[in-house]
Each structure stands twice: as C-alpha cells, then as structure tokens.
Amino acid sequence: MSEAESPKPEQHTLAAEPAAPARAPSASRGNGLALFALLLGAAGIAVGGWGLWQVRSLEARDQQQLSMVEEARGQTRALAQREQQLTERLEALPTAAELDERRRLLTDLQGDQQQLRQRLETILGASRKDWRLAEAEHLLRLASLRLSALQDIHSATALVQAADDILREQNDPSAYAAREQLAKSLAALRGTAQPDRTGLFLQLGALRDQSAQLDPLVPAFEDKGGVLLDLAADGDGGNAWAEWLERLSHYFRIQLNADQDIKPLLAGQQLSRVRLALSLALEQAQWGALHGQTQVYQQSLRQAREILDSHFNGENPDSRALLARLDELAGQPVEVQTPDLASALSALQAYLQRTPGAAAAAAEEPGTADPAEEAGQ
Incomplete structure (x- = not known):
C-alpha cells in the first residue's frame, strides 16, 4: 500500500467520530419530556386533590349553614308562640276601669278585716279577763281545800299568791277589798309553821x-342464896347441876317479889x-x-x-x-291551826259579782283553763 493511501482509514475514522455526539441530545430530550410529563401529572393530581378538598369543605359549610337556618327557624317559631301567648295574656288583662274597681274592693276588704280583728281582740280580751278572774276564785277554793284536808301550808300559800297575782294583773281599783283580804290571808299563812x-x-x-x-x-339465874356455890363444892356432880340450872334460867324466871310485874318470856x-x-x-x-x-x-x-x-x-x-x-x-x-280563808273567798266572790262575765265563767266551769290564752299560745 502506498503512503498516499494509508491516511484514508484515519480520515474515515476521524470522519466517523463526530456522529456519536449527535445521538446524545435526542436522548436527553426524551428524558426531559418524560420528567415534564411526570411533573405535569403530579401537578394535575395535586390540583384534583385540592379541588376535591374544596368541594368537601363547601359541602360541610353548606350543611352547617343549613343547620343554622333550621335553628333560626325554630327560634323564630318559638318567638312567634311566645308572642302569641303574650298577646293572649294582654287580651286577658283587665282594663283600667276594672283595675280601679278591684283596687277599691281590696281596700274595703282590708278595712273590714282590720275592724274584725279589733273586735275579735276586744272579745278575746274580755273573755280572757273573765276566765282569769274565775281562775283566781278556783285557786282560792283549792287553797281552802288543801288547808282543811291536808293542812298543807306551803301549797295553800302558793295558791293564794297566784290568785293575788291574777287580781294584780287586772289593774282594777274595785278589786282593792278582795286584794286586802288576800293579803291578810297570805300574812296569816306565812306566819304559820309547817x-x-x-x-x-x-x-x-x-x-x-x-x-x-x-x-x-332473856332470863338469867341469880344465885343470891349460895346454892350454886354449895353445889359446886360437891365435886363434878355439883358442876353438872350448876350448868343445868344455868340453862334452865334461860327458859324460866322466878320472882319472889309480888310488887313487880312479871314480864312474859318471848320466843x-x-x-x-x-x-x-x-x-x-x-x-x-x-x-x-x-x-x-x-x-x-x-x-x-x-x-x-x-x-x-x-x-x-x-x-x-x-x-x-x-x-x-x-x-x-x-x-x-x-x-297546826290553819288560817281561815272564808273572808278572802267572800271578798273575791263579791268582786266577781260586779263583773258579769267573770261570774258567768266561774258558774259555768271554774276549774277550766283560759281558752283565750291557749288560743294565743
């Protein structure tokens, strides 16, 4: 291979390397979209939950408002009933003329009651006075009976003093004579020893x-002639004879003096x-x-x-x-010689004769208690 051809693979390599970075942006963009979608879904869920909570709150508020409305309606009905009752009462109230008439009748009734109370007090006061005077006479009779039957000076004195106290309470000048006799009787009773x-x-x-x-x-044998001494000198037989005579002396007594009374033995x-x-x-x-x-x-x-x-x-x-x-x-x-209460009793009876009510009460039942006093109690 020539030197001019050798660099071609390197160039191809170099040319192919820039293609890798072009895929990375597309992947990050997809991830961003997915994350955005998730966030958008979460936001939608949150918005839906908040909306549901708002709806529930509104429903609860509506129920509360409805209950308040019902309560207000009940109060309104109660106020209406009370207003109706007040209206009926106002309609039943008397008028001003009727009120004046009733006020006048009440004033008349109070005046009649006051007059009746005064009359009753007057009658009871007179009755009480009459019964108290009758009680004084009864106490004096009872004192006279105690003196004659039992000669009880202390009880008679207390009874006469009670009768005098009753006359003193009357504060009547015409009772002077009766009180004078009672004072004399008291002085005589207090001067008598019980x-x-x-x-x-x-x-x-x-x-x-x-x-x-x-x-x-208990007779006892007296040996004046020396008989027991002579018998005691004879020995044991004499002692037995002396004991026998001593025993007999407890059952027999011999008195030789005729001028003395013979007392019998007791057993x-x-x-x-x-x-x-x-x-x-x-x-x-x-x-x-x-x-x-x-x-x-x-x-x-x-x-x-x-x-x-x-x-x-x-x-x-x-x-x-x-x-x-x-x-x-x-x-x-x-x-003891008891004093006589007849004069005091006569003076008291004479005073009662001058008081017709007291005389009638005494004649009716002198021993009864005061009914006016019991009623007052």
Missing part, C-alpha cells in the same frame, strides 16, 4: 326497821307477834303524822312504848335508844 310531816314519816319508818332487830328479855311465834304489833303501832303513828292527826299519832307512840317496856330488855342499848327516840318524836307537832 310541821315536817315527811321527815316524821321517814324517821318512824327507820324506827320500824330498827324494831325488827330488837332482842327480847318463836310469840316473839314474831310482838314485833308485828310494834311495827303496826309505828306504822299507825306514821299515818297520823302524815295526815296531821295528833291524837292518832300520840296514841300510837304510847302503844309502841308500852310494847317495848313490856316485852323487851330495857337494859339493852338498842331498846334504850329506841325508847329515847320515841319520847323525842312524841314531842313533835303534827297538826
């Missing part, structure tokens, strides 16, 4: 309990009967002390003392103490 009957009753009860523990007379049922008689005598004395019966009280104490002297050992300390207490209680008063 015996302690309850204390006497309790003391006699304590003596009754003490009498159940008293010992009877068994006879001792129980004597103790029962003593207890009954003290119990009767209790009754006399409680009821203010001086004769019964003194007689019962004397009977109890006689039983003690006759059947119990006077040398016993318990018997001596019991006798001393009986003598002391016998000197205590159980009955």
Whole structure:
C-alpha cells in the first residue's frame, strides 16, 4: 500500500467520530419530556386533590349553614308562640276601669278585716279577763281545800299568791277589798309553821326497821342464896347441876317479889307477834303524822312504848335508844291551826259579782283553763 493511501482509514475514522455526539441530545430530550410529563401529572393530581378538598369543605359549610337556618327557624317559631301567648295574656288583662274597681274592693276588704280583728281582740280580751278572774276564785277554793284536808301550808300559800297575782294583773281599783283580804290571808299563812310531816314519816319508818332487830328479855339465874356455890363444892356432880340450872334460867324466871310485874318470856311465834304489833303501832303513828292527826299519832307512840317496856330488855342499848327516840318524836307537832280563808273567798266572790262575765265563767266551769290564752299560745 502506498503512503498516499494509508491516511484514508484515519480520515474515515476521524470522519466517523463526530456522529456519536449527535445521538446524545435526542436522548436527553426524551428524558426531559418524560420528567415534564411526570411533573405535569403530579401537578394535575395535586390540583384534583385540592379541588376535591374544596368541594368537601363547601359541602360541610353548606350543611352547617343549613343547620343554622333550621335553628333560626325554630327560634323564630318559638318567638312567634311566645308572642302569641303574650298577646293572649294582654287580651286577658283587665282594663283600667276594672283595675280601679278591684283596687277599691281590696281596700274595703282590708278595712273590714282590720275592724274584725279589733273586735275579735276586744272579745278575746274580755273573755280572757273573765276566765282569769274565775281562775283566781278556783285557786282560792283549792287553797281552802288543801288547808282543811291536808293542812298543807306551803301549797295553800302558793295558791293564794297566784290568785293575788291574777287580781294584780287586772289593774282594777274595785278589786282593792278582795286584794286586802288576800293579803291578810297570805300574812296569816306565812306566819304559820309547817310541821315536817315527811321527815316524821321517814324517821318512824327507820324506827320500824330498827324494831325488827330488837332482842327480847332473856332470863338469867341469880344465885343470891349460895346454892350454886354449895353445889359446886360437891365435886363434878355439883358442876353438872350448876350448868343445868344455868340453862334452865334461860327458859324460866322466878320472882319472889309480888310488887313487880312479871314480864312474859318471848320466843318463836310469840316473839314474831310482838314485833308485828310494834311495827303496826309505828306504822299507825306514821299515818297520823302524815295526815296531821295528833291524837292518832300520840296514841300510837304510847302503844309502841308500852310494847317495848313490856316485852323487851330495857337494859339493852338498842331498846334504850329506841325508847329515847320515841319520847323525842312524841314531842313533835303534827297538826297546826290553819288560817281561815272564808273572808278572802267572800271578798273575791263579791268582786266577781260586779263583773258579769267573770261570774258567768266561774258558774259555768271554774276549774277550766283560759281558752283565750291557749288560743294565743
């Protein structure tokens, strides 16, 4: 091959090399179009999603607006009903003339009620005064009964004082004479000593309990002639005889002096009967002390003392103490001279006769309570 021909392949090679760069732009252009298409599709999807979200938002807003409209319609209907009710009430209201007439009737009714209340208070006040005066008379009668039946000075004083308080509340000058007699009765009652009957009753009860523990007379053999000494000198037989006589001395008593009373020996049922008689005598004395019966009280104490002297050992300390207490209680008063309330009762009744309502109330039922006062309570 010649040198002129050798360079041709190189030129062909050189000429063929520039063809490769012509393919590269077409490939990059295709890739760019694909990427643009993808971006355009993604943008379309985004625009479609945004549009769908806008549609949903609009639908939700429309539903909210519809609910607000329905609520407004309900409120409108409620306002219409309320307006209708107000209209009906306004139509039912009286007119100005009717209101004036009703106001006048109300004023007349209030005036009538006030007059009726005043009349009722006047009637009740008079009735209360009458019943209080009748109660004063009843209290005075009850005080007189307490004095005559029980000789209870304290209760009678309280009752007379209550009657005087009732008259003082009346503030009536015409009650001066009645109050004067009541004051005299109160002074007489307060100057009268009240015996302690309850204390006497309790003391006699304590003596009754003490009498159940008293010992009877116990005979004792007294060797004044030296008989026991002579028997004791005989030896053992004499000692046995002396012991036997000592035992017999507890069951038999020989008194050679005829001027002395022979006291019976007590044992068994006879001792129980004597103790029962003593207890009954003290119990009767209790009754006399409680009821203010001086004769019964003194007689019962004397009977109890006689039983003690006759059947119990006077040398016993318990018997001596019991006798001393009986003598002391016998000197205590159980009955008092009570004042007479007849003059005070007569003066009060004379005052009630000058008060017709009080006299009628007292004649109707003097022991009842005040009905006006109970109604007020």
